[in-house]
Amino acid sequence: MITAARIVATGLFVGYVPVAPATFGSLWAIALVLIVGTSGWMYWALGVILLLLSVVSSGKVAKASGREDPKEVVIDEVVALYLAYAHFPTDWKVLLGGFLLFRAYDIVKPFPARRLESLPGGWGIVADDLVAGGYTWLTLKLLTLLL
Template sequence: MLQEIIATGFFVGRFRYAPGSVGTLLGIPLVYLFAIKWWLVLFLGVVLYLLGVWASGYVVEVTKDRDPEDVVIDEILGYFLSFVFVEPTFKSMIVGFLTFRLLDILKPYPINLFERLPKGHGVMADDTIAGLLNAVFLFFLFH
């Protein structure tokens, strides 16, 4: 049960319409509270990644779905990692949200390669890479 709660972002991932976008919104408080130092974002990012692999791996096993739609911990992590190099301002958070969602939905190369990893890693790794690529994009846009 705990794994489902974590994987679905306290069941936000079960939202009927655009669960990935709604789940990404859960990253906003994390960014606002913890994206004050790059090392803190990376440290919490590693913790969230490991927690997400554990929780989403469980959901993958139960549902037999490689990337269950209701799992949103990966979107939360990806959006959070988008702010490793950029101060969270209203403008950067809006732009970061839009660009992260675009990367997550389109999954351009090399992001699409990472979803082929097994179980929880396949769920988490593509959004992790999308978030880190988004971080680079935001850095160049806002610096």
């Protein structure tokens, strides 16, 4: 059944792409930062809204599907990468670098990402991606300071 939670959790159905749904879902974050930028009240308001929607919608879809972290749920990648771009310029090098770093960290799941997957409901689905987003932000920050 198509519900509001499923529409949000799947990133407007991008999560149903048969190959690499999380990678395609992450592209929503780039679209959003190109629209609202990466700082200011609108950026942060949207970030909080996305975070809350991601926890609730991913938890509902997981429960309905009977799976802990359904592959079609991509809103967690969207919010984590979106927040990883905080206060960075929206030029193509930063967007591409952040995208590649985030996907790598999301796949590798550095500490404590894997542990956080055991959190209940939507928190377990979203928290590991927030860690990947945090590592992405830190790496981008270091690279911008060094280069």
